[in-house]
Amino acid sequence: MGTNCCKSSKENPDEICEPDSANPQHSGESAALVERLVREFLSVIRTLVDHDPPIFFMELIHIADKNYVLVVQSLCRAIPLEELVGPLVISQILYECPSPSKEDLIGFINLLETPSFKDDAYERNLCVALACVADRMAGPYAVSLLTETTLNFLVERLDHRKKHDTQVVLFALIALEKFAQTSENRVTIEKFLNAEYDSNNHPLRALETWADEEDPIRRQVGFCAQWVLDNIFLLPDRDYSYTRVTLKGINAILNGQDMTECMKVSPNGLEARADACSFESVRSTFEVSEGCWYYEVELVTDGIMQIGWATRNSKYSNHDGYGIGDDQYSIAYDGCRQLIWYCGHSIPINHKPWKPNDILGCLLDIDNKECLFSLNGVPQPSLVGSVFFDSTKNAGFFAAASFMTYQQCRFNFGSREFVYRPTDRKFKCFNECGSLNEESARIIPNHMKLRRGSLGVTNACSICVDSEASTRLEPCGHSGFCDKCANVLENCPLCRAEISQRKTTKEVQTREAETSDETA
Template sequence: MIVAAWITFCACRSLARVLLFLSSSNSLPPFWETFASVVTGTGTMGNSCVCREDSDLEDHHHGSSRAARGQARRVDHGTSVGVDTVEARSSRPRDPVRPPRRGRGPHEPRRKKQNMDGLVLDTLAVIRTLVDNDQEPPYSMITLHEMAETDDGWLEVVQSLIRVIPLDDPLGPAVITLLLDECPLPTKDALQKLSDMLSLSSAVARQDALNPAKHRNTTAVLGCLAEKLAGPASIGLLSQGTLEYLLESLSSEAHPTVMLFALIALEKFSQTSENKLTVSESCISNRLAVLELWAEQPDYLKRQVGFCSQWSLDNLFLKDGRQFTYEKVNLNNINAMLNSNDVSEYLKISPSGLEARCDASSFESVRCTFCVDSGVWYYEVTVVTSGVMQIGWATKDSKFLNHEGYGIGDDEYSCAYDGCRQLIWYNARSKPHSHPCWKEGDAIGFLLDLSKKQMIFYLNGYQLLPEKQVFSSATSGFFAAASFMSYQQCEFNFGAKPFRHPPSVKFSTFNDFASLLPSEKIILPRHRRLALLKQVSIRDNCCTLCCDVMADTELRPCGHGGMCMECALQLETCPLCRQDIQTRVRLIAHVS
């Protein structure tokens, strides 16, 4: 028996060697290839055992993969996103504004303190690539967040932001907002130390006139902190010296970008009522009355200052004897505009209804007042700021989730053009386009051909290939729509004036076919809208969502009600219990 076993073993080994030789030519099935490697001892079964622990190997693998991902995401401002990177991320949903925080992994060594300025600049360099929900934030951002968990670390981060963010990068202020918004809230002691270090005053505002980047970054930091803080913390930060510094930054000698962010900071400080009273008593309205004349300036930076000055005079810092802009703007030839009733909460819309701006840390969106179901339609947008905006087409089913960072192009009912990151967005996925990065003054064209079921995007008359994905989910009811990252602004032309680069095909314009009542064209300042709402009497049995018609609908299976059918149809989950809605039942005859 021993002899027989030995003969069998030798025969198997010889057979295995033959099979192994044949496997080198890839002519064997996987089973025989595995058999040969196991018998001859050349396989890796020992290394692949599930119970084997090799922490050194695993740590090396994690480090290599992180380094590869970091290298793939490192993008210079002057170049577009690499094809490999875009293709890899195009199959994943996205978060355009705010990446998630991530703790230290089990195999990651504790990060050592690094050069703070370098980390800030690295974050600025890769910010254009933060487009995926499941995309790991860049190493630099994670490290900065960890450093900011102590008071001293937070102060170092703030000082670095003020010191190194360049003036000419269109995403610089947005990066300041992004980093500070994700960092822990500063303590009272940290805020006091920051005030002492900055030691702001009107004299400081006049210093370093040749270094406007420092003052722009300082005012951007103050604005971001004012937006995050509330009550006593915000009041304490707006010291007399800080107020004098911001007011002096509005003087005609200051750089326009410093003026812009000083005004935005004062707006955000005024979200606290005591601060608003303090700022109003400083006669700021007299300064803004001069600056609002810049709203029609051909210089796009001064135009932003004029827009924000006009908005502040209409909504915050009222001036005695001044006529509100909506009362004097000529809207006679405007039949389509941005819809002030179909907009996320923090977007600023001009009284003409054709210009919009976002100064909040959220991703704000808006649709226009006119939708189309058939034909060929075209509109244009003039870029006022060259940062992140997603502009295109959306149906009523497209949802605005501003705090989650979702806007136009982030669901199956919309498609958007992003000229900053050179991407086309549909269903929260992106793909690169061939246009160069947009810049201030560029004209972006948007053609919708519902007969051919395609959308075409133009940059200064140069078109891209048609986009057709959205028509798998929506075929009618399209609105012009846009979403804005922080400190972005653009102007819409729906046909009320000649287009700069009209397409060669025959098309229609919104302005030629839409119509609005005079009352529908008025975009009231917020305080006047609130005053009108307070005068509206609400019936006891009205819909709790729209407060307009009778509540006559019950949600099933949860059984909750208190809403009308029109509002219920827009819900996917019950607003009371968050249970999925299967059916909606109208209980009584609808009576207005």
């Protein structure tokens, strides 16, 4: 069960001390109080298992209602860089706080202009706070927050040559993604990046090369950079990642058609991440109903994730905090809070919290009605539950997982050698028995999914999304537009080149065929 404090009530405790910005001493005392409350919340985030927030969380919300900027500044000061669940704490608090006023946003921007912060932790936390506010306030308020100061602050931290801490780079990137959810901001960011960098020197291009690195923070940066280049900040001379990835030898992946709306899946379908303040879930493409099966998960982050098994009968609700293990049709391991989840109840497990690069083993012996998890090869107590009786009547099991904010991991269904292969029983893996058709093997960008699903048009115009994309622009050669939309364009929307001709796809194909015949 995800730590979603948004379901709580907002009753204001009478005993809370009111911040008084007119009184410097009182203001200083309030800042100290807020920082203490933040540290208290940080100390219990790994143990919260229900939707009832602790009293000091509600105190923070009450103070934010009176002095939003004080709470933001205290969050930035109180959470150290080495506390990797710190960004989750910031997002939980700011998403529950009352909406900031225009004056609050001005005060927020002033924090960016303060010359005193040179601390990596403060900068990371400030980027996280910007991402939260931009996500929550999408629309005019997000536009007003994306000032020249804000934009310079974030983009400057994407330049890997300037040696910013990797966590600062990561959350500056996520903040830009959240700002770009507002279309006006997206145009502003793209213009700024195009003015500062040519396509070959685009900062995101350098960052996406980190996607395959072993360092967990750099890997997150690479994953996020690749995702935004595929989904948000499109470059005219860059092919989509799914067209460049090889799936040779991969027969089972995460199902891009069977996940909640804010889940992100890598182009090869074996890595997943969530950056929304919700509990995002995904299932695999392969289903099993008998026998013994095993897969492994390599942790990229160490926060709240529930990883295990679910049937197609399992239901999850991302915005209510319900995921894998929260109903009678699924079961999950949560190494952050040291719990196993089944039917919405948790079972404590005796080991230290998991950490990046740990390996979670997931074994399901359906014939013997046994589920066994292991962490770095150390087995946890086996479980026998009614999940086997409730689930396999009408459906088999899928590998499945749910993620809280800023969490990421890699799945191994057998296309790579297992690190901690079970030795006490025979088992099978998804990859040796599964298969992928053309549709399930492609993790395509979200905007392409929307186009394909529009009115049954499989090759929809990228502008109107209603008619078939049948026209190519010359001389740049970009396509993806219907005849009607192409005729009202003066410049290519992808590369801004002036349009001299508009040709139908059929005309282009005919001309290419004629040229090929002449050459032959």
